Amino acid sequence: MLVNGEQWDGPAGVTIAELVAGRGLPVRGVAVARNGEVVPRSRWEVVTLHPGDTVDIVTAVAGG
């Protein structure tokens, strides 16, 4: 799996909620896209990740 552009060898079937929590990230102010599609927070517990998936975890940074 590719998480934020870096290879990640997490267990197949890991949920997005587990991925986010495992990185010590807060739920608020964070969003996740899997394979270019936003995964709503309400589905983080049920959407699972598999080899070959690309995940982006984003937040706010200072910007014009």
Next chain:
Amino acid sequence: MSATAAPEDSRPVPEPAGDDDPFVIAGEELASRLILGTGGMRSLDELRGALVASGTAMATVAVRRVGPGGPGGLLALLDELGIRVLPNTAGCGTAAEALLTARLAREAFGTSWVKVEVIADDDTLLPDAIELVDAAADLVDDGFTVLAYTNDDPVLATRLEQAGCAAVMPLGAPIGTGLGIRNPHNIELIASRLTVPVILDAGIGTASDACLAMELGCAGVLAASAVTRAQHPSLMARALADGVAAGRAAARAGRIPRRHLAEASSPAAGRVTLSGSPAGTAGSGR
């Protein structure tokens, strides 16, 4: 001051935004016509000072991958100060990228407002007009309240309004240049032709630029680098706020027309003349 100054001091001060001159985007009133970009600040503390000094009610943030240090304190700071978050799609080069970024922002920050930017290249950071109109239409279709960063082109601005944008944000000059308003005529045209708020975005270098934008009829000003990269950001934030307020008041006051020749403000009648001087040939007073 002496007593003679009293009458001037007691003149009514022009109303700031609010009360009888509300600044409204998509039906929501903002307490300030100055929107601040947060990019380029050296520290969160410095940003806090500038945000407070500016009196802004809305500030932009960018959407990026979470770094190793986590999300940082930006959202918490804006939350604490009661400042609305306006996510942007900075860095996007296509309508599809802008749509994904906006959807991520909506999910992360719980707002459907977005400042859409679709940039053509990294040297000019100028908007790609074709992708921009596509992105704006897609975002409106997807339920976003869209504020569109655009070129200073009146035709393109009209297209964006027709696409359903809640505000149109023409640039004064390329992002980060501080070159001011390079085409005041176009900005004035845009402001006069659109019914949605027109917010001057990009190019502001100093307070007089912000003031001019408002005098030209803009409803608001967005500034980022002008504040965050100033030697004293808080002081510049305050200066821009004053410039916006002064320009707005001037626009509402109705300036005098420009004339080629002088027009006396003192009456011609009753002038004291020396005997023999050709009265009436030397003008009509001052």
